[in-house]
Amino acid sequence: MESITTLQQALRQAQLAQYGRLRGGFPVLLGGAVYWAAVGGMFWAVRSGLMEEGWAYFLTLFGTGAIFPMALGFAKISGINFMKDRSPVGSVLFPAFVAMLLFWPMLLGAIHTGANSMVLLILAIGLSLHFPVIGWSYGRSLLFCAYAVIRAICVYLAWYLWPEQQQLYVPAIVCASYLIMALIVFVDSGRVRSASPH
Template sequence: MNFTELLDRERRHVFISSNGGIALPAAGAIYWLALGVAGFYLRPGLWMLVAFSASGLIFPLGLWLQKPLRANLMLKSPLAGLVGPALLSMMLSWPVTIAASGVHSSLAPLALAIGMSLHWPAIGWLFNCRVCHAHALVRVLVVTAIWYGFPAERFTAVPLAVALVYVLTVWGLIRSVTHIRQQHAPTILESTE
């Protein structure tokens, strides 16, 4: 077996064993749904404080959801080292997000929605899954269109749209995992023995 085949096999193993990592997108959907609802009730300054502070709850919520969703997020794999740099790329967007929000608060939902999607292409590579790439592209296009098209609804429509993209992503990841399990069942069984 050559390197490319081994790499593909390991990527498939990580994707299936983590159940597509669906616990984290599910946590993201909950976070963004809460922000969308909060947008109906909170002033922009308070919304930003809640959004920035509560973002730190996504990962712990994902860890909590991994058992009911059968998504092993703490999988041991040589490829797991990619997750840290992927998340770092997202975290590096925070200074711009905070600065832009300080200049004009209406930039906060857009900057958060785009900045917090920067890790998706790397995760898509890790999982060898187009759903992850689609998530990033659709999310950026949709939130940008909403931000420009519905300026009065930026603190509600942008986060609610991101929540919907997350729900669709979870659905797509479940379908992809199911498809790959069926397509590669003998190979998967061999790699777990």
């Protein structure tokens, strides 16, 4: 039992050390915020007659691929090289992202059946499915689980309560949630990094 406790303590230290080094992954959150701001802008353009709705959905789907490059850009600006960072829990990221990407068949099914009103709902929740695992890898399970759950609830309520405005409200809520979470993890990870031995 003592060896298990020692292993758990060492794992916890490694998780928190990574959280501090990578500043909670806030560059990835900023990339997500920019993407959802752009989605909201496109659907505002649709409402204003400046863009066709089909093009907005097309760019929304393929634009998800821009989140990671934007995250790399924000990471470079902030001096956080998460691509080269090594941690004993780093191998959990691949299965976490595979699990997240499994929402795509539901999304494609919604598009195929013409259920366009489901697209942003599925995308907004689907793109957050990996956060509980990411939170675990940082030693911050509760924080990241709470973020994913609160985001899902808020997105669903906006989608359900304001069906005529969901194309604007859903992106706005997700964008705001990313920015709030980025601020929280930036501050929290800074405290963790300051408290950890150098």
